[in-house]
Amino acid sequence: METPLSTSGNLPPKPGTRPPLQLSGLDFKLLRVFMAVVEAGGFSAAQNELNVGLAAISKQISDLEIRIGMRLCTRGREGFGLTEEGKLVYQASIELFASVDSFRDKLSSAQNELIGDLSVGVIDNTVSDINSPLIAALGRLHSESPKIRLRLHASQLDEVERGVVEGRLVAGIVPVYQRREEFDYFPLYEEKAYAYCAVGHPLFNTGDITPEVLRQYEVVNHRYAIHRDKANFVTYDSQSASASQVEAVAILILTGRFLGFLPEHYATPWVREGRLRALCPDQVYLSTAFNLILRHNAPRSPMVKAFAAALGVDLKAAT
Template identity: 50%
Template sequence: MESKVSNSGNNGSPRIENATVTINNVDLKLLRVFKCVVEAGGLTSASNELNIGLAAISKQLSDLEIRLGMTLCSRGREGFELTEYGITVYQATLELFVSLNAFRDRLHNSRNDILGDFSISVVDNTLSDVNSPVTKAVQRFHLRAPKVNIRLQTAHLDEIERGINEGRFNCAIAPNYSQNDDFDYYPLYNETSCLYCGSDHSLYLLNANEITIEKLKQEKIINHTYVTHRKGNPLFAFKESPIQAVQVEAVAMLILTGQFIGYLPRHFAEQYVRSGALRQLGPSELQIETPFCLIMKKGRKVNQIIKLFMESLGCPGAP
């Protein structure tokens, strides 16, 4: 959740003390709109996702505030910010929809009809990897459960882990750089990363036998904070490098300046190598293998939808 807590206080809709809140279908609709606005980071982004106008979204947020008797957010020229009440309502909304989905799953499973919502997150810049099973898995999953509402989102690793913990994602497919005790990991495949330089770099035109390990160690190397994890190549002092980047595209931009060398996923870099913009450096011993896994919140119950998706992935740990 990227929205900030509002510093403007909780003025606006009056807070109703000791009121009993009941939930009906209209309230669920309003809560879904509120949830979408929070996760989109504001009304404009939510408007595109919900395909309704800004005025309509603002009206529904106001209706919800009146219904609950509290101000949930500020949404003026200074941007969108949640109040303390808004944070509480958002967290309660996540819990409510998790419970509703569990209720619906139980009813649907009793009639052998697979229905429900399924939210998957995939780390960005993996589409070009032929080893990734995601596209085929979603295809198989949809053919077997066409009535399930699928929401597929790409994100960077921090957002993926946060989304799983908050219940916004049922599961994710992402690299496993280090075991996090909050999650269960199911191995899927490995991603290979290689060392590259740009066409303007001094190493680009050298013969392969001139590019020694010692020469590479003297170059300015990018600390790609995910790929150059603790299992990365020990020849380079990544942590001492003042040049850092997180996303794959950011690393590629830095390499293309011709000032630095750095690691990129081989499948991502191939298009730039073919065009002559990048050159792979060093022997195969410098490559880094990163395991990709299906990730879920530890202890999460594997319902029929998740089980079917794991089967579609060919996941070795599928129950």
């Protein structure tokens, strides 16, 4: 008597199992939409990134869920969130597109042409720093390799670091407060910050000020800027005002109620307008190293090498 095994030579699929998904061009498109929704934090937030309406995004995510047979996320009144299957598919998608990019890099390298996406993370509010080589480097890279699609993401330090670890970003340009074993570090430049007060603060029009005087006043705690040297100049306590971004620190200082540290390049416009004053600048300042970070031991694609070269970085000189 013939059986499915004798006629096909293979074991029949177990009841209830799905055949392996054969990825098509449509699946790649749907997975990219899914990644964009996750990284934007929801359907509505992804509309600008994808340049399509909410209904179209919702349908594409539903189509993807049907194709792979999994519910990937919650939406509607529950708010957006990934299911456990959604988290797995998101991470697998990052790995999939990284592999595709690597394949494309190898082909373009063989053709002596760089093609593909270069996703780089930078810290917000650094555009005004003339010491940063980033703007000139991106211009040079685009001039030499115009088929590279530049994808620049400005956000907080922890978001840039997470993006590099997860593979969503191939590189980051960040301030280094403490080193992490997940990264290789390549020095770029130094950023100098001073203590400032604003119009309306008691120290703004005070003549002779010594560093010791600063301890008598409330200071904004810039949460991710973990400088040990700050303790030499100011005192923080649990009641201190706090902020997570440079702009938020500036807003609190400009109230005239607080002292705070700001990068010199960022504070300069308000200093020129007479709204901010640097306090004891010859004695009270912080210097922060900005580095290019790459994931430790990750392969360096031709695009990453070209980007590093444009920055003036020697990838053999990781610190």
